[in-house]
Amino acid sequence: MGGRLVSVENGEHLGARLYRVRIEREGQDFALKPGGEVTLGFDPDTWTPTPEQIDDYAVSVEQGYGYGPDLLGYLTQVLNPRRHVRLAASNAQDLWISPGRDA
Incomplete structure (x- = not known):
């Protein structure tokens, strides 16, 4: 893939442990998005x-x-x-805007 690991973060939201991995590749930020059953809405x-x-x-x-x-x-x-859906795992381009970076 050729990316550089920027950070691995974890926390808790609504009683569940969450993890976020950020990777930088060619000047762009990406996040690994795990798949599985989720509840939305x-x-x-x-x-x-x-x-x-x-x-x-x-x-x-x-x-x-x-x-x-x-x-x-x-x-x-x-x-x-509210509904239950299954999300596929993917590498998703990160939509966060880092400090000092133009939107």
Whole structure:
């Protein structure tokens, strides 16, 4: 492949261990994307907003954003529903913009 390993990072998100590997090749950043079964989308039956989210949304509505005063209703309208899919493993070009790099 001819790339240079830039970093290996790990962390946790929603109770699952996540890993991210960044590789640089010919001046471009790439990330290794593992495949497998994943859950995507928004499930209104399992989401509870924090008081801060409710307050922030109320301010947004006052400023003319959103679709009415109900945050849950708004998110249900604008986000895709929850679903299970299988993603193929791949080498995906990294879409992050590094500091000092033009977009």
